[in-house]
Amino acid sequence: MQDDFLSTPLQFLKGVGPRKAADLSRAGLLTVEDLFYRLPFRYEDRSRMQPIVSLKPGFKAAVLGEIKSARLAVTRRRGFKIFNAVIGDASGAIRCTWMNQAFLADILQPHLPVVIFGDVKFDSKGLHFLNPEYELVTDDISGVHTGRVVPFYEKTGSVTPNMQRKLVRSTIDQLAPELPDILPVDLRARLQLVPRRAAIEASHFPPNDASVDQLNAFRTPAQRRMIFEEFFLFQIGHAWRRHSSSVELKPFVPVVDDRIRAAAVKILPFKLTPGQREAVKEIVDDMRQPQPMHRLLQGDVGAGKTIVALLAALVAMENGLQVAFMAPTEILAGQHYGNIARLLSQSRFRVGLLTGSTPGLKKHTLQADIERGTTNLIVGTHALVQETIRFQKLGLVVIDEQHRFGVAQRAALRAKGLRPDVLLMTATPIPRTLALTDYSELDVSKIADLPPGRTPVQTSVKPESRRDEIYQLVHDELEGGRQAYVIYPLIEGSEKVDLKSATEMADHLQAEVFPSYRVALLHGRMKPDAKERVMHAFAAGQIHILVSTTVVEVGMDVPNASVMLVEHAERFGLSQLHQLRGRVGRGAWASHCVLLYQSPWTDDARERLKALASTSDGFAIAERDLELRGPGDFFGTRQSGLPRLRTGDLVRDREIMEEAHREARRLVSDGALDAELRRFVDERWQQQFGLIEVG
Numbered sequence: 107m108q109d110d111f112l113s114t115p116l117q118f119l120k121g122v123g124p125r126k127a128a129d130l131s132r133a134g135l136l137t138v139e140d141l142f143y144r145l146p147f148r149y150e151d152r153s154r155m156q157p158i159v160s161l162k163p164g165f166k167a168a169v170l171g172e173i174k175s176a177r178l179a180v181t182r183r184r185g186f187k188i189f190n191a192v193i194g195d196a197s198g199a200i201r202c203t204w205m206n207q208a209f210l211a212d213i214l215q216p217h218l219p220v221v222i223f224g225d226v227k228f229d230s231k232g233l234h235f236l237n238p239e240y241e242l243v244t245d246d247i248s249g250v251h252t253g254r255v256v257p258f259y260e261k262t263g264s265v266t267p268n269m270q271r272k273l274v275r276s277t278i279d280q281l282a283p284e285l286p287d288i289l290p291v292d293l294r295a296r297l298q299l300v301p302r303r304a305a306i307e308a309s310h311f312p313p314n315d316a317s318v319d320q321l322n323a324f325r326t327p328a329q330r331r332m333i334f335e336e337f338f339l340f341q342i343g344h345a346w347r348r349h350s351s352s353v354e355l356k357p358f359v360p361v362v363d364d365r366i367r368a369a370a371v372k373i374l375p376f377k378l379t380p381g382q383r384e385a386v387k388e389i390v391d392d393m394r395q396p397q398p399m400h401r402l403l404q405g406d407v408g409a410g411k412t413i414v415a416l417l418a419a420l421v422a423m424e425n426g427l428q429v430a431f432m433a434p435t436e437i438l439a440g441q442h443y444g445n446i447a448r449l450l451s452q453s454r455f456r457v458g459l460l461t462g463s464t465p466g467l468k469k470h471t472l473q474a475d476i477e478r479g480t481t482n483l484i485v486g487t488h489a490l491v492q493e494t495i496r497f498q499k500l501g502l503v504v505i506d507e508q509h510r511f512g513v514a515q516r517a518a519l520r521a522k523g524l525r526p527d528v529l530l531m532t533a534t535p536i537p538r539t540l541a542l543t544d545y546s547e548l549d550v551s552k553i554a555d556l557p558p559g560r561t562p563v564q565t566s567v568k569p570e571s572r573r574d575e576i577y578q579l580v581h582d583e584l585e586g587g588r589q590a591y592v593i594y595p596l597i598e599g600s601e602k603v604d605l606k607s608a609t610e611m612a613d614h615l616q617a618e619v620f621p622s623y624r625v626a627l628l629h630g631r632m633k634p635d636a637k638e639r640v641m642h643a644f645a646a647g648q649i650h651i652l653v654s655t656t657v658v659e660v661g662m663d664v665p666n667a668s669v670m671l672v673e674h675a676e677r678f679g680l681s682q683l684h685q686l687r688g689r690v691g692r693g694a695w696a697s698h699c700v701l702l703y704q705s706p707w708t709d710d711a712r713e714r715l716k717a718l719a720s721t722s723d724g725f726a727i728a729e730r731d732l733e734l735r736g737p738g739d740f741f742g743t744r745q746s747g748l749p750r751l752r753t754g755d756l757v758r759d760r761e762i763m764e765e766a767h768r769e770a771r772r773l774v775s776d777g778a779l780d781a782e783l784r785r786f787v788d789e790r791w792q793q794q795f796g797l798i799e800v801g
């Protein structure tokens with residue numbers, strides 16, 4: 107019965123006509139439940155009434171009094187009316203003025219008791235309230251708009267915040283004293299969660315002793331319960347899907363013995379860092395399980411992920427399995443191929459490179475070798491698994507630098523009936539909260555340390571007026587035989603202008619600042635082969651200064667480049683700057699990154715640049731970036747798997763998300779998921795959180 111009430115469409119409520127219902131539904135509010143789960147965005151304390159005599163201009167105040175007189179004045183401006191009323195209490199009286207609300211003359215009639223709330227103003231005629239909130243005092247003294255801690259809602263079309271407040275109040279009043287609760291009983295008891303109905307009521311109409319500060323931080327027990335419920339339901343879906351896919355078995359399960367361990371040691375060119383060793387262990391442990399691995403390897407730029415992946419590949423190959431190694435760009439695929447072929451040159455395994463520019467005949471032979479199983483490891487771009495390549499015995503897929511699409515590619519693999527182990531790698535550190543949402547079904551390994559001997563990049567933030575000094579620094583590096591990057595922003599919407607400034611800068615640097623060095627331009631609008639040519643020339647040291655848009659962000663590995671100048675640094679995101687900076691400091695030389703900003707810069711920009719200059723820890727930077735930008739922007743325009751949330755906020759409520767994640771996993775692994783929760787996952791989960799099925 108009450109469940110029916112919660113699913114009642116809002117248009118059936120008293121006072122909600124078709125127009126309002128349409129406006130509400132546009133804001134995602136379709137049912138009574140939606141209305142309850144759209145929490146106020148802030149709260150205001152209107153509970154304390156002040157004596158009129160104590161009012162001061164410039165402050166908000168609430169007063170309780172009687173309407174002494176009321177008058178509708180017509181002004182000279184056509185159709186513009188002013189309603190004036192005088193409100194009095196035992197201490198004095200004050201004028202209230204409402205612009206253009208003539209209907210108030212019918213409501214605020216003399217002698218009625220009323221509560222007024224609003225800004226106290228001062229003009230030539232003294233103190234007054236301008237357009238205050240008002241509420242007639244009835245026998246039931248618990249006010250809705252005044253005389254209490256009052257909730258504020260986002261305006262939704264023709265539905266004003268006040269209307270919504272009234273609607274929520276009258277709808278709560280229709281609720282039975284208890285509501286069915288989807289959260290398991292013992293969970294509620296253990297976490298001491300407020301019962302559902304009480305949580306709904308107190309989140310919208312808090313008791314008068316509630317702390318407004320705590321309310322506005324969304325930390326009252328009632329609010330926490332609402333947010334926990336949402337996060338828990340979200341995490342239950344992930345936990346359940348993870349559980350269901352764990353019953354799937356892979357066709358080949360590798361084993362690891364001493365012979366394989368010895369083979370691994372033989373290819374290692376250096377000693378692994380503790381972080382790398384731990385990651386290898388986690389990955390290999392996964393590979394020995396009967397279920398396919400689905401693991402994300404996170405490690406800052408230069409942390410040494412490639413060798414970790416290669417050791418995993420070696421385990422697969424020693425077990426007679428094939429490996430597909432995918433990179434986002436041809437350049438990167440080429441780099442991986444070069445490194446891997448070198449490291450495996452003493453082994454019996456054969457390595458191939460297959461990209462869009464592999465000549466037809468060669469491609470043909472390679473495909474045949476893969477099909478026959480004579481090529482053991484194939485490096486290529488992300489198209490590798492989608493193309494018509496048939497593997498003889500595919501055991502492991504490594505996907506570099508594209509975690510998000512890795513999830514889709516895994517789905518593509520499954521669709522082809524393949525269930526290999528999948529290892530995703532990323533240098534974009536993913537803040538824990540996002541890892542718990544977007545990547546909740548992945549296991550995560552982290553390499554938190556760097557190989558020994560790296561000198562951190564010296565980062566400085568400089569204004570335009572210091573440009574000459576910066577050029578001097580670049581000049582000194584070039585003189586010492588090093589190379590330089592100059593990075594230009596390319597912002598959506600102003601590409602033309604941005605591209606023009608990058609081009610002009612390249613010309614200017616070549617002609618006037620560094621005439622004896624070679625300057626080249628690189629940007630995303632260039633044809634792929636032109637791009638490749640420039641990148642190869644830079645990698646080979648034939649170009650000294652590379653003026654580039656952010657296309658260098660992924661993949662460029664030119665250890666000889668020791669200085670980067672970022673123009674308009676204030677226009678870049680924090681994580682993006684960190685990725686860019688990772689292009690220098692890859693060799694034995696001390697490197698510099700200069701962030702040049704143009705005034706005026708916003709406080710946000712200042713914060714970002716300061717944060718970047720103060721640390722080189724990619725994870726700390728990612729957390730800070732998430733805080734500064736909010737989760738929606740964190741991944742920029744990239745396809746994102748962020749859930750649509752009604753009550754919770756991924757940044758503000760991250761520790762509630764952690765708790766929900768823990769509890770959901772626990773419940774699923776205890777086998778305690780009840781029928782109702784399972785029905786929710788099957789029938790409503792995807793729709794409620796607005797997520798697309800990816801596999």
Ligand code: ADP
Pocket residue numbers: 376377378379382405406407408409410411412413533557558
């Ligand atoms: P990323 O994690 O950014 O992909 P790479 O795998 O490309 O990093 O490694 C960066 C560089 O560090 C490579 O030149 C690699 O050979 C080197 N490297 C990786 N691990 C170690 C180590 N344990 N000791 C010394 N050098 C290492």
Ligand code: MG
Pocket residue numbers: 411412506
């Ligand atoms: Mg890499």
